[in-house]
Amino acid sequence: MIRLVGFDGDDTLWHSEGYYREAQARFEAIIGRYVDLGDADLHARLLAVERGNLSLFGYGAKGMTLSLLEAGYAVTGGRIDSADMHAILGIGKDVLRHPVELLPGIRAAVEAVAGDYEVVLITKGDLFHQEQKVAASGLADLFRRIEIVSEKDARAYARVLGEFRVQPHEFLMVGNSLRSDIEPVLRLGGWGVHLPYHVTWAHELEHSLEPAHDARMRTADAPAGIPAAVADLARIAAAG
Secondary structure, eight states: OOOEEEEOOBTTTBOOHHHHHHHHHHHHHHHTTTSOHHHHTHHHHHHHHHHHHHHHHOSSHHHHHHHHHHHHHHHTTTOOOHHHHHHHHHHHHHHHTOOOOBOTTHHHHHHHHHTTSEEEEEEESOHHHHHHHHHHHTOGGGOSEEEEESOOSHHHHHHHHHHHTOOGGGEEEEESOIIIIIHHHHHHTOEEEEOOOSOOOGGGGOOOOOGGGGGGEEEOSSGGGHHHHHHHHHHHHHHO
16 A cells, blocks of 8 residues: 655655746847857756756756856856856846746645655755745645755655654655656555656656556646545555
8 A cells, every 4th residue: 555655855845847947048148149059959068067057056046056157167268257147146146046837736736645655855956946846835834844856866765764663665756757756666565656747848848767667657747636536546555
């Protein structure tokens, strides 16, 4: 039987990626003063810088800001002036200050699931920023525990489950990212409810889910569909 249900934070409980997309658009407007954006292949170059920095800066707005500064210097061949570098820094600060706006219906969905199962929040990113968002969300009281991790992979999930003394087949994860929220849990032998978000960072689009995983996963088109998807998988788990 399923004993524990995990929820992701960014773009599962509250909006996040849209603010990063807005930041990138503002960054491109600055860089466009120096280079032809069409020729610079800026999206690919920025993504390469961000990926290269993940092991140093981790996920989140602070790492993004440092990557924007690095990419801005590199793309312009060092021609970018100090005022524009300062403006890029301001873009990052704005992302850190963005309001926490819950997805419509998500509180009711979490409450419904929490009525039948213990629930835990498992989110990744900068510790300070994530703590701020959790506090501002007004959802902290619904979760037995809040885990902020540097990476959401099989090792991280296995550690959390071990601390709860829950076996992988007794755990279900709800999230918008197939790469971070669903695939690692399914590979451990757990269950997943995918809640697609309308925009996703390119890094999170890469996964290697196989058709064999489909039986252990459901998709909810909106938060209101999460409780039914969890219940459906719970019935299968109990019968298995």
